[in-house]
Amino acid sequence: MYIILAVTSPGEIEIWEGLLTFAFFPLTVITAWIADIKIIQNRFLPRRYRRGSHGMIATEGEEMKMLESNGVTQPFKDFTQFDFVDPAVRAFEEHRREFIELMREIRKKNPHISPIDLQKQAEYEMITRGPKSRAFYRVQATRRLIGGGDIVKKRIDKEHNKAINLLMQAQEKQNRDNTCKIFFDPAHYTVLENVGSFDVVVGRDGGPAGLTVMVDYYTEDGTANAGSDYIPVQGTLTFYPDDKHQKISIDIVDDDVFEEDEHFYLHLRNLRVRTKDGLILDPSRIGGLPVAQLEMPATATIMILDDDHAGVFSFEHDHFEIIESCGHLSLKVQRHSGARGKVIIPYRTLDGSAIGNKHFEAKTGELVFDDNQTEAFIELGVIDTEQYERSDHFFIELDPPIWAKKMSDLSKVQERFQRRMEQKRRPSVASESKGSSEQDYVFVHIYTTPQIPTSSRMPFCFSAKLSSVAEIRFITNLKQDTPALIAQYALGDVRTTASGLLKMDPAKRAVSASPNLNYRFKRRMGSWIAGMRGGDDHLTNLTADQLEVAELGKPRLGEFPKCQITIKESKEFQVCS
Numbered sequence: 106m107y108i109i110l111a112v113t114s115p116g117e118i119e120i121w122e123g124l125l126t127f128a129f130f131p132l133t134v135i136t137a138w139i140a141d142i143k144i145i146q147n148r149f150l151p152r153r154y155r156r157g158s159h160g161m162i163a164t165e166g167e168e169m170k171m172l173e174s175n176g177v178t179q180p181f182k183d184f185t186q187f188d189f190v191d192p193a194v195r196a197f198e199e200h201r202r203e204f205i206e207l208m209r210e211i212r213k214k215n216p217h218i219s220p221i222d223l224q225k226q227a228e229y230e231m232i233t234r235g236p237k238s239r240a241f242y243r244v245q246a247t248r249r250l251i252g253g254g255d256i257v258k259k260r261i262d263k264e265h266n267k268a269i270n271l272l273m274q275a276q277e278k279q280n281r282d283n284t285c286k287i288f289f290d291p292a293h294y295t296v297l298e299n300v301g302s303f304d305v306v307v308g309r310d311g312g313p314a315g316l317t318v319m320v321d322y323y324t325e326d327g328t329a330n331a332g333s334d335y336i337p338v339q340g341t342l343t344f345y346p347d348d349k350h351q352k353i354s355i356d357i358v359d360d361d362v363f364e365e366d367e368h369f370y371l372h373l374r375n376l377r378v379r380t381k382d383g384l385i386l387d388p389s390r391i392g393g394l395p396v397a398q399l400e401m402p403a404t405a406t407i408m409i410l411d412d413d414h415a416g417v418f419s420f421e422h423d424h425f426e427i428i429e430s431c432g433h434l435s436l437k438v439q440r441h442s443g444a445r446g447k448v449i450i451p452y453r454t455l456d457g458s459a460i461g462n463k464h465f466e467a468k469t470g471e472l473v474f475d476d477n478q479t480e481a482f483i484e485l486g487v488i489d490t491e492q493y494e495r496s497d498h499f500f501i502e503l504d505p506p507i508w509a510k511k512m513s514d515l516s517k518v519q520e521r522f523q524r525r526m527e528q529k530r531r532p533s534v535a536s537e538s539k540g541s542s543e544q545d546y547v548f549v550h551i552y553t554t555p556q557i558p559t560s561s562r563m564p565f566c567f568s569a570k571l572s573s574v575a576e577i578r579f580i581t582n583l584k585q586d587t588p589a590l591i592a593q594y595a596l597g598d599v600r601t602t603a604s605g606l607l608k609m610d611p612a613k614r615a616v617s618a619s620p621n622l623n624y625r626f627k628r629r630m631g632s633w634i635a636g637m638r639g640g641d642d643h644l645t646n647l648t649a650d651q652l653e654v655a656e657l658g659k660p661r662l663g664e665f666p667k668c669q670i671t672i673k674e675s676k677e678f679q680v681c682s
Contacts, residue, residue, distance in 0.1 A: 106126070109122045109125075109126070203231070204227060204231055207227045207230050207231060208223060208224070208227045211223060211226050211227055211230070283311075283312075283313070283396070284311060284312060284395055284396060284397065284398060285309060285310070285311055285312025285313070285316055285318055285344075285388075285396060285397040285398075286309070286310045286311055286312070286397075286398060286399075286400035287307065287308070287309055287318060287320050287344070287373065287376060287397065287398075287399055287400060287403075288307070288308055288310075288373075288399070288400040288401065288402060288403060289305065289306070289307055289308070289371075289373070289402050289403065289404070289405040290306050290307070290308035290350070291306070291405075292402035292404070292405050292406065293405070293406050293408070294405065294406070294407045294408070295407075295408045295410060296357060296407065296408070296409060296410065297409075297410050298357060298358075298359050298360075298409055298410065298411050299357075299359045300357050301356065301357065301359070302354055302355065302356045302357070303354075303355060303357070304352040304353065304354055304355075305352065305353045305354075305355060305371055305405055305407070306350055306351075306352055307320070307322075307342055307350065307351045307352070307353065307373070308349065308350055309344050309348060309349050309350070309351075310349075310400070312396065312397060313396060314346065315346045315381075316346060316378065316396065316397065317343065317344065317345055317346060317378070317379040317380075318343075318344040318376065318377070318378055318379075318388075318397050319341055319342070319343050319344070319376070319377045319378075319379055319385070320341070320342050320344075320373050320374070320375065320376045320377070320399070321339070321340070321341050321342075321373070321374050321375040322338070322339065322340060322341075322342060322353055322371060322372065322373055322374075323337075323338070323339035323371075323372055323374070324337045324338055324339065324355070324369060324370065324371050324372075325369060325370040325371075325372060326369055326370075327367065327368040327369045327370055327406075328367040328368055328369075329367035329368055329369040329407075329409055331369070332358075333358060333360075334357070334358055334367055334369070334409060335355060335356065335357050335358060335369060335407075335409070336355070336356040336357075336358065338353065338354075338355060340353075343379075353371065355371070355407065357409060366408060366409065366410050366411060367408070367409050367411075368406055368407060368408040368409065369406075369407055369409075370404055370405065370406055370407070371404070371405040371406075371407060372403065372404050372405075373399055373403045373404070374399075374403075376388060376397055376398065376399050378396060378397050414442055414443025414445060414660075415443055415444075415445050415446050415448055415506075415508050415659060415660035416440040416441065416442060416443045416444050416445070416448060416474070416479075416660050417440070417441055417442045417443070417660070417661055417662070417663040418438060418439070418440055418448070418450055418474075418503060418506055418660065418661070418662055418663055418666075419438070419439055419441075419503075419662065419663025419664050419665045419666060420436065420437070420438060420439070420501075420503075420665040420666070420667075420668040421437055421439060421665070422665060422668070423665045423667065423668055423669065424668065424669045424671070425668060425669070425670050425671070426670075426671045426673060427487060427670060427671070427672055427673070428672075428673055429464075429487060429488075429489050429490070429672050429673065429674055430489050431487050432486065432487055432489065433484070433485070433486060433487060434465075434483075434484070434485040434486070434487055434670065435482050435483070435484055436482065436483045436485070436501060436668065436670075437480055437481075437482050438450065438452075438472055438480065438481050438482070438483065438503065439479065439480055439663075440474055440478065440479045440480060440481075441479070441663070444474075444476070444477045444478060444479050445476065445477075446476055446508060446509070447473070447474065447475055447476055447508075447509040448473075448474045448506050448507065448508055448509065448660045449471050449472070449473055449474075449506065449507040449509055450471065450472040450473075450474065450481075450503055450504070450506050450507075451469075451470075451471050451503070451504035451505075451507070452469070452470060452471070452472060452483055452501060452502065452503050452504065453468070453469040453470075453501075453502055453504070454466075454467050454468050454469070454485070454499060454500065454501055454502075455499060455500040455501070455502055456499055456500075457497065457498040457499045457500055457669070458497040458498055458499075459497035459498055459499040459670075459672055461499070462488075463488065463490075464487075464488055464490065464497055464499070464672055465485060465486065465487050465488060465499055465670070465672070466485050466486035466487070466488070468485055470483075483501060485501075487672065493674055495674070496671055496672060496673045496674065497671070497672050498669055498670060498671045498672065499669075499670055499672075500667055500668065500669055500670070501667070501668050501670065502666065502667045502668075503662055503666045503667070505661075505662065506660040506661065506662070508659065508660050
């Protein structure tokens with residue numbers, strides 16, 4: 106640089122001088138890299154090291170030695186003397202030496218430190234002493250400012266936790282080799298009512314080789330009832346030595362009556378081990394660790410989703426735009442969340458700024474959705490006035506749907522409703538019976554026959570006969586062989602022979618009658634059917650029992666029961682949608 110500025114062309118830099126200067130930059134980078142990796146020192150200037158009070162000290166002509174904990178000196182291998190040693194091996198040996206030195210220093214400062222803590226502290230010191238970028242220090246400072254802790258310590262703790270997990274996994278593997286575990290895999294199933302048949306998988310894990318395991322299974326009612334909602338099963342599964350999974354087949358009963366989502370349970374029990382000689386043994390009594398056991402989960406839950414809902418009806422959107430020159434509008438109505446049965450959807454147009462039969466075809470009609478039909482279209486005409494006007498709008502509104510179900514389905518609903526009401530009353534009647542003896546209870550079904558028809562609230566006599574049609578618990582002092590019962594009670598208006606529930610008060614020796622199930626069901630079904638035909642939903646002032654009946658698969662309107670149609674002027678050169 107001095108020659109260029111002062112000798113060849115003083116005060117002036119020529120082009121060749123600039124190119125020559127740029128040519129020296131790669132040479133400068135190469136020499137810096139050679140100095141960084143210390144090639145010259147390692148190959149041409151061999152050195153010895155000795156341990157000092159402040160770390161490793163470079164010396165000449167001395168053999169590197171390290172004092173062991175027992176005071177005996179042990180020389181380290183000096184790989185710098187050999188050119189044929191793998192660089193990776195040399196780097197590992199140097200790293201090992203430094204790590205041992207760190208552990209010795211920490212041990213001197215903390216004589217009572219445990220081996221695990223000693224290793225963790227040495228790892229931490231080793232990492233913190235290494236070269237780091239500015240980004241590392243920036244992140245570390247930020248974490249300390251916000252209370253995030255030391256990133257290096259957290260990483261070391263994570264590694265040690267991983268080692269502990271590996272140790273626990275090794276112990277678990279040993280337990281698996283000694284004990285066979287039987288469990289459901291998975292333990293929860295969700296199926297549609299129309300699935301027909303499906304399999305529940307039971308898994309096996311671990312255990313000694315050549316082991317044959319037997320386990321019993323059975324179903325238990327939850328909200329779903331055996332026979333009417335599913336086919337109950339029970340039996341025994343046999344796991345032979347090579348079997349890892351066994352399947353239990355369950356049938357679901359599909360009906361046309363809407364029900365809420367129900368569930369039932371499948372249990373495992375009575376685990377047994379069969380020997381090669383054919384002996385059946387209890388695995389928990391063989392001695393030592395059990396050779397087989399039931400593992401959680403030993404109970405599977407099966408949820409049945411009903412597919413008999415009549416559906417939810419709605420427009421695709423609540424607003425559409427059309428061009429006046431289109432001349433025709435086809436608007437789709439969707440049906441989702443079920444498509445059971447035939448449903449009629451009344452609809453009508455409502456004027457907005459657009460007037461019926463002037464800007465559009467005013468119309469009132471019905472859409473008919475057949476069974477399993479999921480969409481239908483409302484067809485309207487759009488009138489082109491051939492005059493420039495501002496954009497107008499009108500509305501199309503869906504009225505509450507009418508469910509055109511067969512009356513045979515209503516009888517099924519009635520039977521299910523009666524069964525549910527009886528099940529709900531059993532706990533309440535049983536709670537009233539506390540304090541009475543067991544012989545005070547008898548299961549009967551009472552048929553009442555009015556002897557004196559009356560429309561006033563006057564008492565009258567009736568006869569009650571025992572029957573085995575249904576089992577209904579009530580409190581009485583009667584014996585099961587009593588042929589008849591005479592009592593008095595007050596009713597409002599009795600016109601027909603009906604079946605009712607009776608409860609006797611032992612103190613008063615009188616029998617009181619509960620409201621009749623058939624009569625009550627007919628009243629509620631009548632109000633429900635009337636509500637479907639009317640304009641309102643009729644679900645606001647119903648009791649819990651009435652709401653249960655009214656919601657049995659009833660079709661309803663969805664998110665967009667009303668749609669606004671905007672008619673844009675055709676002279677705005679917009680394309681008809």
